Amino acid sequence: MSVKQMKQTNLSIFIPHLGCPHRCSFCDQRSVSGSQKAPSSEEVYAVLEEQAAGLSEKNITAQIAFFGGSFSAVPKEYMISLLKAANKAMERFPVYTGIRCSTRPDCIDEEILTIFKEYRMTAIELGAQSMSDEVLCANERGHSAQDVRNSSRLIRENGFELGLQMMTGLYGDTIENSLYTADEFIKLKPETVRIYPTVILKNTRLGELFECGRFKSFSFDETVELCSELLKKFTENNIRVIRMGLHASESVEKDMLGGVYHPCFREIVESRLMLDDLKERLKALRKGSYTVFTDKRNLSKLIGQKRKNLSVLEEIGYKIKVKEKSGVYIEIEDF
Ligand code: SF4
Secondary structure, three states, X not given: OOEEEOOOOEXXXXXXXXXXXXXXXXXXXXXXXXXXXXXXXXHHHHHHHHHHHXXXXXXXXXXXXXXXXXXXHOOHHXXXXXXXXXXXXXXXXXXXXXXXXXXXXXXXXXXXXXXXXXXXXXXXXXXXXXXXXXXHHHOOOOOOHHHHHHHHHHHHHOOOEEEEXXXXXXXXXXXXXXXXXXXXXXXXOOOEEEEEEOEEEOOOHHHHHHHOOOOOOOOHHHHHHHHHHHHHXXXXXXXXXXXXXXXXXXXXXXXXXXXXXXXXXXXXXXXXXXXXXXXXXXXOOOOEEEEEEEOHHHHHHHHOHHHHHHHHHHHOOEEEEXXXXXXXXXXXXXX
């Protein structure tokens, strides 16, 4: 079992592959979670007990997150034993504030949601991946876009927080399809979204297609541009994007054949958005030298990796000096 405490104060417990009716084209869950064995309820409780003191010392509260495979499709007795372990930990350690899980859109029904309510599940994330039936079929997902709509409705009607996960650059995907997926997600009103550019892993169908030259996914630059559009769309619709790109992981780096992976992917996307915003504001000004102020937390995003944003601006005639100013996003002054 591998456990990872995430920034969003999720304590993730990975349940690899158990419960998945088949293998999707991109998935080698062992690579992604770094975990091979499904944990017992005793092991889960032991981990929660062990982590509680550390969380409490740092004043952090956490949701217990059953991620990895398809939580609602694991054998029911096993699923309930894990939920009982999580409930016991929540009763004993107030640092745990709720339970969340990820699952497939075709593995949600009223019966499962009744069990989840009984065991105080608070949020359910659906691995929707795409809202194009062609892309879903080409990637052997075994569910349709309508399944995503139906489950999302059931989840919301039953009072759970809804999370949707999408992938970009799957086999057969196009930029337009990814933008369509985002628009369809927005109609389903999720509270959160995760965006994962496709990483092509060994021992997967996509890996085979890549190795025989039939598939290569979107390029890095295309993906950054697309994801900055997606981030803008979701943010404008008050939907929190809680993750962009896979977590940094040695096994993913080792097993990766192609696709898009960068440990600071989100920072690169946000930096690209800042460049677009700055260009837009500079358009109204004559070419020349300017000082741009921004808050400390935006400094590296404004400058860009290897000063990329400043070089791009210089190429179009704007020489920029960056200075820190608390609470400011972008403020421009003549030199
Ligand atoms: S449903 Fe999820 S965990 Fe299962 S094979 Fe597909 S991507 Fe992997």
